[in-house]
Structures are given as C-alpha cells and as structure tokens.
Amino acid sequence: MKIETVDLIIRNFELSDETDLCEYMLQRVKAEFEGYPDFTSEKARKEIEFRAQSDEFYAIELKKEHKVIGNIYLGKRDFNTRELGYVLNENYQHKGYGSEASKAAIEYMFKQGVHRIYAECAPQNIPSWKLLEKIGMRREAHFRKNVSFHQDENKNPIYWDTYVYAILNPEEGA
Template structure:
C-alpha cells in the first residue's frame, strides 16, 4: 500500500522506521499494545522486519510525515472474507492532537472501500477515550460493548485482567454519503 494525503504518507514498513517505531512502542500507553512493546532499538529493528514480512494477523502500514518520511505511527487492517475488514491504529503520543490519526484512518478506510470492503469495524477498550473519539469522528457508529472481552495484561495476582471493549463500524454505503 502507498497512500499520500496532504500531510502524510502511508506505506509499507522500511528498515529506517526502527527509530520512530521505538519511540512509540517503548512505552505503549494502552494495554492492547503491551505485546508489541520493544525494550531496545535492536528489538525495534526486529519488530520492523516482522511488520515487513507480515505476522499472520493482517497488514501493518507505517504512517509517516510526508515532508520528512519519519514514522509517527501505524495503521493495521485484517480482512475477514469476503468483504469485511477490521482496522486499528497506534500513534506516537508526541504527534497527538494534530489530526494525523484521523487523516491516516480516513485515507486507509477510503482505500479499502474503493477496493473490496463493504464493512469496516474497530475495537476500542472502554478506557481508551482517544480511540473511541477517533472512531466517532470517522463516522463510525458504536455497535456494542463486549464486557470482559479480552485480556492483554494480568492483575497483580497473575490472573488475567479482562477489559471491556467497544465495537465501532461503518458500511461502504454510509461512507460514500460523507
């Protein structure tokens, strides 16, 4: 994938992305990215290679500033046959509150709908207000709350900490109305 917007470039991961990826994966701000955490630049290099080769869980794309080609986050998608996709994002908090995540997500969603997508959905844990607000700004509707849906971390006693998760979605026919 290669998409350019006014301020961003969305492309496949490249080796040079390790430094930027390290910036946002060294201390993930939400539990759902704890498994992605990297503890060194060398781990970030390995993570970039994994993202280049695919990890069997969909496709990940680097979101870069168009002017500098510096990575500020990523968008990931996974197809569920025949025409449904899940989408998610993870951005460096240093670049927050500038509309980059919305700009990137809109571009990727539009690209998916222009190809074979009919329905796109996203998950956001109930304590991840920025992702919930992004879904809403994208015109996605909140479809439901999955109570104690998934665990990304453990409680202090070692038992899984199950998190409540919202599902948001938008249909192609709704996106085209925009």
C-alpha cells in the first residue's frame, strides 16, 4: 500500500525504517495509553522485520524530512471490518499528521471495499478521541474496565474504560 497526502506518505514498512521506528517506540515504553513496556532498542530489528512483512501496520513518512514519524494500524476483523490505530513520534504530535494519516487510510480502505472501520481509545485520552471525531468517526460505545496495558506493583492488571468509535463506508449508503 502507498498513499500520498499533502504532507505524508503512508506505506509499507521497510527494514531501513528501523532507527525511526525505534525512536518513537522507545517513547511508548512508559506511555500512559497503550504502552510497550517490553520494547527495547535491541528488539527493534525483530519488530521492523515483523512490520515489514505485515499487511496491518503501515509507516507514516513525513515527506519533507523523509522520516518515519509513526504508524497506522489497520487490523483485519470479522465482517469486512478494520480496526484503526495510530502512534506518532512525540515530536510530531499536535500538528495534524495523525488526522491526515488516519483520514487517508480510512478513505483508502473504503475504496478497497471495507465495510466498517472502528477505533478504541481511553476516555482520558482526549486528543485521541477528538482526532477520531475530527475525521468523521462517531462514538458508538463506552466499555467499562475492558482493557489493561499496565500492571500494579503486585503485577495485577490495571483496567480502564474505552470509547469505541466507528465509521461506515459511505459508498454503501449507510
């Protein structure tokens, strides 16, 4: 897949993206929302090899810098549905790149015949759910204490709520 927008190229990962991937993934180690506590620079090679073969993870490249600044996730789900996720390098957040990449990815998936795209985020993650609303997704649900990405000091899961947002393919007359 390759999508060009005004500022970005959304494309398959390449092995040469390892340094950029490592940079933004190391920022996620202690992230409040969906952290990656086990990620290390030593694991970057294995992760980039996985993503380069994946048809669900796509690099977000900033055209003017030829730098991968994050990724879009388009996980395949039942009933011709995809789950949208996104991660951006902290140095490139709040500049509109997340919404630009997400909107382009959604439009591309709909042109491929995907029926529905949904995303989940924590209610406390205001920038994330505002992004989803900005790109035309509608809040459909509020699930209580349904996910856990962190543990307490006793290794017990810490659960939190999620909002579920979705958008239907407009070509289907939804």
